[in-house]
Amino acid sequence: MKKITLFFLLVLTQITFGQAKITENEKLAATCKVWGFLKYYHPVVAAGKTNWDEKFFEVLPKIENAKTKEAYSIVIEKWIDDLGTVSVNKPLADDQKRDYFYKNLDLEWTQKDKLFSKSLSKKLNFINENRFQGSNHYVNRDGKEVALQFVNEPAYPDFQWTDKKLRLLALFRFWNYTEYFFPYKYVMDQKWDQALVEILPQIADPSSEKEFLMAMREISIKLNDSHAATFNSGMMKYLGGEKYTAFGTKFIGDKAVITTVANDSLAKIDDLKIGDIVTKIDGVTVGKRLEEIFKYVQGSNKAVATVNGGFLMFSGNTDEIEIEFIRDNVTSQKKIHRYPGEKIKRSPQKTSPKWEILENNIGYVKMNKVPKEEVPEMMEKLKNTQAIIFDVRNRPTYTDFLVSEYLNPEPKPILRLLYQDLSYPGRYYFNNEMEECGKINPEYYKGKVVVLVGAGTHSFGEQTAMSLQTAPNATVIGSQTSGADGPNYYFTIIKGFDSSFTSAGVFYPNKKETQRIGIVPDIEVKPTIVGAQQGKDEVLERAVLFAKNGK
Structure with missing residues (x-):
């Protein structure tokens, strides 16, 4: 009797799976994820042996015609089978000397998506277990200014917003760039899967050009990254x-x-x-x-x-x-x-010194004005002050952490970088060597080091603040910084749509995060309305007070 009951339950499950209706949004969301997974994992696709965009365009009408979960799974399985047999290709064993980072890696959807048959999930799992291990056709770390780069992506110069397949392609590209290569996906406010489901209707079936353009902007803002935003010439209006x-x-x-x-x-x-x-x-x-x-x-x-x-x-x-x-x-x-x-012809800005000595023998340095070649002269003139206030509230010039050579008695670790593991997209690893600043210098500066930060302390400015923090007697004063430390990678999604995001993770040597958090002040100073009305620099005033009395 139990066997008969079990048999009917299995039959009922299969019938229910096959007959269950599915929405357009569910199909497109699942397809976006499968398309990206195959792009970076399947040996034929990842090696660039097929025109992957065209394969998507060909399968899209079949996906749209699939009315049930069973029909959808059959379409996707046929799509995969047509790529050819995936040979057994067990990935190399993990490098025992590497410190791997798994917080962004999530392939459970390949086994749990409600649209997938058991057969389809099995195929996806096999591809994962025998994933491509060569040089990926679509992404590498061979860039010059920023290592990460997306390559071999046709721009489609005739792109028109009314072309549904290209609208979807643009979204699919960006979503999967983020899914596999944005190091801070795990600290975003919204789950990336949910963001896809939420934004898809505005991309797949927008009521106007405005809705489409603003949806493309909104999906990039969901990264919660000060480096991340998508731009289009028609978007500004x-x-x-x-x-x-x-x-x-x-x-x-x-x-x-x-x-x-x-x-x-x-x-x-x-x-x-x-x-x-x-x-x-x-x-x-x-x-x-x-x-x-x-x-x-x-x-x-x-x-x-x-x-x-x-x-x-x-x-x-x-x-x-x-x-x-x-x-x-x-x-x-x-x-x-x-x-x-x-x-709006802007009035000329008032000139001010790059550095100066304030009352009470306190040095004040505007890091956004000091060029690298003037650092030795500056530090020589400030070496006998009781404190130096380094203002990093605006983007510093590229002094390459040279100032820290005068503030530290020896080299100090500043940060450790987190990189994409291209052999296993979605996984990352910490660089074995930490970034350092400073040098052996017995004559290092012995006074107080005060670092001013705020919302304008962004990216390289945050790294500069981190290097100044290594000084033995350093104090950070101000308010929350940008929280986007690390190289900013600019890329084109499709013709007319340029985007960017932070392309490598930046952590303190102890792996404390900086993304979204920023550089945390030791003394927080929030501006007041009265201070703003009176034109006061309340952060600088607080820093001078601290430099004088240590409180």
Whole structure:
């Protein structure tokens, strides 16, 4: 009796599997994952022995016609079988000297996807176990400025947004670039599988060019990486517009304080003053407006996304906007002008020294202004100060960690890098050799080393801050940094769509993460509205106070 019951259960399961209806979104999401997996794992595809894009275009109508899970699995199995027999090719044993990183590797979907028959899952598992081990046709680490590079990807110069198969190809490419080669996939806010399911309808069947373009932008922003964003020439008119106000703001809490005026004469036309607090734009609070545009603004964390979003918030395509603002505790409304970028003739910036000695014998260095060749002279003049404040809040020049040679008595490890393991896409490994700074120097600087950081401390700036942190008497002061340390790789997805992301992981020597977190200040200083109105540099003021009394 038990055997008969079991038999009928198995038959019922097969009937249920075969008859279950599937949606277009489910089919395309599963196909995106299979397409990418085969691209980097199948020996025929990964070796470049077939036109993989064309194979996708050929199978797409069959996938669209598959109405059940059984029919879908049959189509995908036939697609795989037509590539030829996969020979047994057991991967080489892992290098025992390598420190492997598995947090991004997840191939369980090949065995658990609800659209896959047991036979299809078995085929995918066999390909995984006998994956391609040669030089991949589509990706390598032979780049010059940035090692990782995607290659042999046709650009499709005649690409039109109305072409569904090319829209899907663009998404499939980007999704799989991220799936297998973005080192920080594991710290994203949203699971990458879920991001695919969510964005697919806007790519597969957009109601307009705008919906498609903004979906391509949004999927890249989901990486939560200050380096990651997709650009298209037609995107800007939807993203923020092509006209700008003549002022700049700093966001403090849920308010935008005018802190800079790009052009004095234009500011006078609208009677705008530094210190005015903008609370609404066209009737919408700045806080709500910021939330609305966050999904289109790159940023590893809210601090840097707020800075980037603040620029877009006031731009647009109309000549005027209405703002609500507070001046001298009085709330008012007015219309202000926007101008094309070329009409905003920016007032010349005030010149300031690259480095100087402040009161109380405190050195102050603007790292964004000091060229490499001037470092020896600078450090010679500052060697007898009681403290040196290194300002890294704007991108430093490429001093190549030379400053640290004057701050350390011996070489110090700064960071360790995480690289893609191209023999096993999705797996990574830590470089055996750590990046170092400093040298044997008994005459190293003995005073306090203070490092200023903020949202503008980005990428190389964060590495610079990490090198300065190695000094024996270093203190970091400021606010959360960009959280995107590591080389930024720029690449073309398809004609007209350029994108980027952080291409190698950067960790402290003890494997403490920097991505999204950034360089954590020892003393946090948050700007205040009063400070912004008075034009104060509150971070620098706090650093000077610390340099004087150590508190």
